[in-house]
Amino acid sequence: MPVPSLPAELTRSARAIAEAVRARRVTARAVVDHYLDRIARHDRVVKAFLHVDPADARAQADAVDRRIAGGANDGALLGVPVAIKDNLCTRGLPTTCASRILEGYRPPYDATVVERVRAAGGIVLGKTNLDEFAMGASTENSGFFPTHNPHDLKRVPGGSSGGSAAAVAAGLAPLALGSDTGGSVRQPGALCGVVGLRPTYGLVSRYGLVAFASSLDQVGPLALNVDDCTLLMDVVAGHDPRDSTSRRTSWSDLARGDGGGTKSGGTMSGNSGLAGLRVGIPAEYKSSGVDAEVRTAVEQCEQLAVAAGAKLVPLSLPLTKYAIPTYYLVVTSEASSNLARFDGVRYGPRDAALDLAATYAATRARFGDEVKRRILLGTFALSAGYFDAYYKKALQVRQCIAREFDAAFRQCDLLLGPTAPTAAFPLGEKSSDPVQMYLCDVFTAPAPLAGLPALSIPCGGTKAGLPVGAQLQGPSGSDARLLAVARELETRLALDLAPLEAPRG
Amino acid sequence: MADPVGSAAGGAIELEPVIGLEVHCQLATKTKLFCSCEAGFGGAPNSRICPVCTAQPGVLPVLNESALELAIQAGLALGCQIRVRTKFDRKNYFYPDLPKGYQISQYDEPLCEHGRVEFETEKGRTKVARVLRVHMEEDAGKALHPEGASSSLVDLNRAGVPLVEIVGLPDLCSPAEASAYLQSLRRTLRFAGISECDMEKGSLRCDANVSVRRKGSEKLGTKVEVKNMNSFRNVERALIFEIARQSELVQRGEKIVQETRSFRDTEGTTVSMRRKEDADDYRYFPDPDLPLFEVGEARIARLRAALPEPWLSKRTRYEQEWGLSEYDARVLTEEPATARFLESAVAAGLPPKTAANWIQGEVLAFLGETKGEIDRLRIAPTDLVALVKMEESGALSHQAAKKVVRRMLETGEGAAAAAQALDLAQIRDPGALAAAVAEVLAQETKIVADYRGGKESALNALLGRVMRATKGKGDPNLIKQLLLEKLRGA
Numbered sequence: 001m002p003v004p005s006l007p008a009e010l011t012r013s014a015r016a017i018a019e020a021v022r023a024r025r026v027t028a029r030a031v032v033d034h035y036l037d038r039i040a041r042h043d044r045v046v047k048a049f050l051h052v053d054p055a056d057a058r059a060q061a062d063a064v065d066r067r068i069a070g071g072a073n074d075g076a077l078l079g080v081p082v083a084i085k086d087n088l089c090t091r092g093l094p095t096t097c098a099s100r101i102l103e104g105y106r107p108p109y110d111a112t113v114v115e116r117v118r119a120a121g122g123i124v125l126g127k128t129n130l131d132e133f134a135m136g137a138s139t140e141n142s143g144f145f146p147t148h149n150p151h152d153l154k155r156v157p158g159g160s161s162g163g164s165a166a167a168v169a170a171g172l173a174p175l176a177l178g179s180d181t182g183g184s185v186r187q188p189g190a191l192c193g194v195v196g197l198r199p200t201y202g203l204v205s206r207y208g209l210v211a212f213a214s215s216l217d218q219v220g221p222l223a224l225n226v227d228d229c230t231l232l233m234d235v236v237a238g239h240d241p242r243d244s245t246s247r248r249t250s251w252s253d254l255a256r257g258d259g260g261g262t263k264s265g266g267t268m269s270g271n272s273g274l275a276g277l278r279v280g281i282p283a284e285y286k287s288s289g290v291d292a293e294v295r296t297a298v299e300q301c302e303q304l305a306v307a308a309g310a311k312l313v314p315l316s317l318p319l320t321k322y323a324i325p326t327y328y329l330v331v332t333s334e335a336s337s338n339l340a341r342f343d344g345v346r347y348g349p350r351d352a353a354l355d356l357a358a359t360y361a362a363t364r365a366r367f368g369d370e371v372k373r374r375i376l377l378g379t380f381a382l383s384a385g386y387f388d389a390y391y392k393k394a395l396q397v398r399q400c401i402a403r404e405f406d407a408a409f410r411q412c413d414l415l416l417g418p419t420a421p422t423a424a425f426p427l428g429e430k431s432s433d434p435v436q437m438y439l440c441d442v443f444t445a446p447a448p449l450a451g452l453p454a455l456s457i458p459c460g461g462t463k464a465g466l467p468v469g470a471q472l473q474g475p476s477g478s479d480a481r482l483l484a485v486a487r488e489l490e491t492r493l494a495l496d497l498a499p500l501e502a503p504r505g
Numbered sequence: 506m507a508d509p510v511g512s513a514a515g516g517a518i519e520l521e522p523v524i525g526l527e528v529h530c531q532l533a534t535k536t537k538l539f540c541s542c543e544a545g546f547g548g549a550p551n552s553r554i555c556p557v558c559t560a561q562p563g564v565l566p567v568l569n570e571s572a573l574e575l576a577i578q579a580g581l582a583l584g585c586q587i588r589v590r591t592k593f594d595r596k597n598y599f600y601p602d603l604p605k606g607y608q609i610s611q612y613d614e615p616l617c618e619h620g621r622v623e624f625e626t627e628k629g630r631t632k633v634a635r636v637l638r639v640h641m642e643e644d645a646g647k648a649l650h651p652e653g654a655s656s657s658l659v660d661l662n663r664a665g666v667p668l669v670e671i672v673g674l675p676d677l678c679s680p681a682e683a684s685a686y687l688q689s690l691r692r693t694l695r696f697a698g699i700s701e702c703d704m705e706k707g708s709l710r711c712d713a714n715v716s717v718r719r720k721g722s723e724k725l726g727t728k729v730e731v732k733n734m735n736s737f738r739n740v741e742r743a744l745i746f747e748i749a750r751q752s753e754l755v756q757r758g759e760k761i762v763q764e765t766r767s768f769r770d771t772e773g774t775t776v777s778m779r780r781k782e783d784a785d786d787y788r789y790f791p792d793p794d795l796p797l798f799e800v801g802e803a804r805i806a807r808l809r810a811a812l813p814e815p816w817l818s819k820r821t822r823y824e825q826e827w828g829l830s831e832y833d834a835r836v837l838t839e840e841p842a843t844a845r846f847l848e849s850a851v852a853a854g855l856p857p858k859t860a861a862n863w864i865q866g867e868v869l870a871f872l873g874e875t876k877g878e879i880d881r882l883r884i885a886p887t888d889l890v891a892l893v894k895m896e897e898s899g900a901l902s903h904q905a906a907k908k909v910v911r912r913m914l915e916t917g918e919g920a921a922a923a924a925q926a927l928d929l930a931q932i933r934d935p936g937a938l939a940a941a942v943a944e945v946l947a948q949e950t951k952i953v954a955d956y957r958g959g960k961e962s963a964l965n966a967l968l969g970r971v972m973r974a975t976k977g978k979g980d981p982n983l984i985k986q987l988l989l990e991k992l993r994g995a
Contacts, residue, residue, distance in 0.1 A: 107562065206565060207563065211562075211794075244794060244795050333790060334793055337597050341562070341606045342562075345604075360599060384788075
């Protein structure tokens, strides 16, 4: 029996879905059925999901409907299905980080963000594909299968949250959670033509996010538009006592505008929006490595901002070129330690061998090449005799980069530039050249090193119809302001932000 | 490089051992260091675990502040300087009992530094050994290798239990000194309420760094680390063996290899575990999950003020203010619970010496015989007050009081109830005693005659007869008084 489609205005807006469910114009069950139906029809080619449990999703939807029938219609995400990146723990549902080493693992607990999605009436729709342990920029490093870009199935969706971005772009889920360590929410957002926010470090709890590089990992929303992105932030952001790196500032204070700004004194001029805004344009973001079509799209964005009353401030961030080496020293060092727990002793598959060392080796051989490469690099960077030259030096450069941002935010309110140097590239193009793949992070790695918020919004496309993303970066705690500015840009860009009717190519 | 030991040519060299101890001690918190699991001992394997201490993917540590405070108090009790801001590092290594593949510890910025342990040498002199540092870390679980089984088992109940590691400088010159240092350190920590320090339960563990050098030399010899000494006696045994082993090598002109050796309880020997070149590279780095923790001067001041009185100062106070003998003061400050019992009894109104006599005598003797613990006694310190009052009032003789306290300790009865049950209350009714006195005087005419003849001691003989007639329950003072009245009056 064919599933009746949701009205178009609902498929364009998660907020509209929640309102419709709250007003009982549509049931949570009907919403979930719609998305399960689309997954059934299109995910065979997109391959955004690693695990979908239709019965479980429907049971969650029925529970929400009963909750509403019982008169409890609060909850910002009533009946809204959310695709969850598979490095976020979901109680009783597989959580694999797209790694063979966690094949069959079902966590005994929900990540804080998942708990909050459920509490807000949201539905855990399924677990999305990623580069194994979030290490990659194309989702080709998944231990199971690559995800395809719904705008061109021969191309990558970006990564590591490629499954989440592709799911939203293809209309397989109205909202998704990803994680961003060096660009893993923003870059796939850009490549798939959706909005992706990397929050200020500490704003969203990491409890239940399987650690890749703890000092950089942040959970972030992916959505069709800025408003939905804000909606999901409203639900997941805020202090969590289970995460010692969680900020005390509440999200609602930041959203009201009285918790943001930087300690270095950078203040947002004006209330919100573009009028009077000082928009920093770093020269380094226009380097020769940026694809011409990407550059053109971002420059159109600049002109829109000027037309809306913003002032462009040309500036320079000369340390940008050191962000990639610094980033890869920090993340590999932390990853080498974070991934030590996958030893086959307590959970996950164990490949028993003759003795302990051989069992460790056999079990950990399940890691893919990129994960092994990073564990090796990080183990080396932390080892006696090299620590000072590599890890310690990287921390020093990291501080310099943070100071450079501080200085920039004394000259401007936020920075505008491309999210990624190119639009989506063909599957296989970079997978044999890790350094080329690492360079995808050139514009997204600096902000995490400084703990800063950054988001990517669709800002046009290439002639071939591939989306291009523009990145806004702001001072620590300016997340709500970034969203407000992005929302105005989005309005002025007037792009069609509907999900794809069907995957292309 | 000059060898501090020198060459063996020309006969025996006079050598001296140099010893430093590294002590791990479990902090007496209710819960583990980074999760809310109970931090107990024993129990069914894996009955006190959660996602955090089993290192499920995605979990994060949250510092137990009461563990931090106990660690600070440990530092304060040892006279350390405390860092106002502290950080945690990861010590990376693989072992099945280490769930995360790293231990959260403190590397280059320990919480406490520059402390001291005061102890008494065999010659009765007081010596001070320096403590380099006291840092916090989490305990690992236990890997069990059942005899004959083809697989090993892991119990994670202990994983994440808070520890302090107390690193002593190599200031100890003999196994006996090492033992005295360890005893004193243990007592200090127990009196400060920081840890049970029970070696049998593993809440106190000790490793030793041992080397030998030519007597009088300033330079240290090559050190060997000895592990797995699970009792005070074994610490001494292991050190005696290890010093002898190293001395013999030196006397033969051989080099000491820097290594870690394990003590074998059954043979009383040490065997090599691993050499320095096989030592792990722990790849320490700051734990990104735990930001810098502000301890703050105010907190340190509060914890210092809240620190219980150290045992050494109690010992001095008992001697100087309470007038107890050196021996009593020493015995009563062996264990915190004994000192507590004494102080409660004194607070309840007993003169310190009286309280000390009863506790040191009857109570500790009873505990020794029954292998009991003073914490688990069936009587409270206040119960002694009633007993002493009965004795002072003459209701009990001293001998009877001893019997009564014994029964109190055995049954938990109060002094009056115990005295009654034993039928030991003194007869203090002059009427009841007068009959016995009259009877004795009538019968013992010869003794009466002796007394009247001027033999004073005959009075005591008469008293003894009356006591016997009252089965020892007559009040001797009253009897004496009655005898005198009768003898003079007659």
